[in-house]
Amino acid sequence: MKLLVIGYDAVGAELLRSVPAVKDFVVKDLDVEVPLSGPSWFSIYTGLSVVEHEVYDALGYGDEGSKTYSDLGGRMVWDVLGKAGYTVALCGLPCAVPPREVRGFHASGFPADPLALVWPPELLLPARWLKMVDLGHYGSYLVNRGWGADWGQIVSNLGTVADILSMVRSDCVAVAEWFVEHSRQADFGWIAFTFKDRLGHRWGLTNTVKGACGVIITETLEMLRNLYPEDIMIVSDHSFRPVQKGIGVEGHTVPAVIAATSDDLIEGVDSVLDVSSAILRAFGMPHLVLPCTRATPEEVAEAESIMMKRLEGLGYV
Numbered sequence: 386m387k388l389l390v391i392g393y394d395a396v397g398a399e400l401l402r403s404v405p406a407v408k409d410f411v412v413k414d415l416d417v418e419v420p421l422s423g424p425s426w427f428s429i430y431t432g433l434s435v436v437e438h439e440v441y442d443a444l445g446y447g448d449e450g451s452k453t454y455s456d457l458g459g460r461m462v463w464d465v466l467g468k469a470g471y472t473v474a475l476c477g478l479p480c481a482v483p484p485r486e487v488r489g490f491h492a493s494g495f496p497a498d499p500l501a502l503v504w505p506p507e508l509l510l511p512a513r514w515l516k517m518v519d520l521g522h523y524g525s526y527l528v529n530r531g532w533g534a535d536w537g538q539i540v541s542n543l544g545t546v547a548d549i550l551s552m553v554r555s556d557c558v559a560v561a562e563w564f565v566e567h568s569r570q571a572d573f574g575w576i577a578f579t580f581k582d583r584l585g586h587r588w589g590l591t592n593t594v595k596g597a598c599g600v601i602i603t604e605t606l607e608m609l610r611n612l613y614p615e616d617i618m619i620v621s622d623h624s625f626r627p628v629q630k631g632i633g634v635e636g637h638t639v640p641a642v643i644a645a646t647s648d649d650l651i652e653g654v655d656s657v658l659d660v661s662s663a664i665l666r667a668f669g670m671p672h673l674v675l676p677c678t679r680a681t682p683e684e685v686a687e688a689e690s691i692m693m694k695r696l697e698g699l700g701y702v
């Protein structure tokens with residue numbers, strides 16, 4: 386594997402720098418236009434600003450006119466790599482749902498539809514995939530297509546905080562192990578985890594939760610190193626401050642983070658908009674993405690207001 390990208394939703398530089406397993410990485414803050422998972426991950430995936438990709442939906446469902454993964458067919462960095470002949474292995478990418486044809490495979494992450502979890506359709510996943518791949522899927526998808534009002538209660542019903550942290554830890558490592566077993570032939574791998582955002586929304590970032598996040602980063606990274614990628618890049622979509630509660634967007638903040646095993650890999654990468662170009666550059670493909678028109682402050686404010694209205698309508702804030 387030439388390049389492995391590991392996404393950790395909601396992880397900022399402070400947490401990443403505190404993890405000894407990341408000590409060999411160059412770690413940098415990453416500017417974010419809008420610190421919400423859907424908009425920010427799609428800027429990372431495409432190099433397009435939020436007003437260009439028009440994904441305003443925090444979850445990627447495409448409610449009320451927000452664009453979705455399906456609408457943006459062919460625009461992702463892995464589509465560009467696939468067209469150039471590289472095979473890709475994708476797993477758990479937030480909001481890139483449902484998986485569609487790629488040159489390789491794609492196993493769904495949050496918010497996964499139980500009826501459309503993989504591409505190609507014959508790819509077999511562990512039976513507990515929905516539960517392994519995201520804490521929010523312990524029943525919430527079937528209840529309300531997401532992590533709305535019932536989610537916190539559903540999670541709490543699973544056991545004590547210690548039980549849940551240990552379950553999330555073993556699930557994340559199991560997903561990483563599955564990915565390793567299936568990705569050895571791929572040129573490009575991208576796996577993402579959403580545990581920190583989920584735990585943070587449920588309990589706030591207490592020292593216990595932060596400690597568990599550090600352990601999960603360490604153990605998933607250790608497992609993924611079994612792919613022996615030439616380079617590894619770690620990226621997040623926003624950071625998270627230690628609020629004590631909040632199902633909605635409380636806690637989301639800027640900046641996000643980027644880290645890499647080589648300084649060259651992320652040279653000039655300052656914003657979520659620069660990540661996909663850096664990935665292509667690692668494959669010697671500097672010019673295949675259209676230059677991004679960065680959004681003006683007014684356009685970002687308008688995008689944020691559309692998103693807040695949507696979240697209010699859904700009862701999240």
Ligand SMILES: [Zn+2]
Pocket residue numbers: 394395421422423582622623
């Ligand atoms: Zn996020």
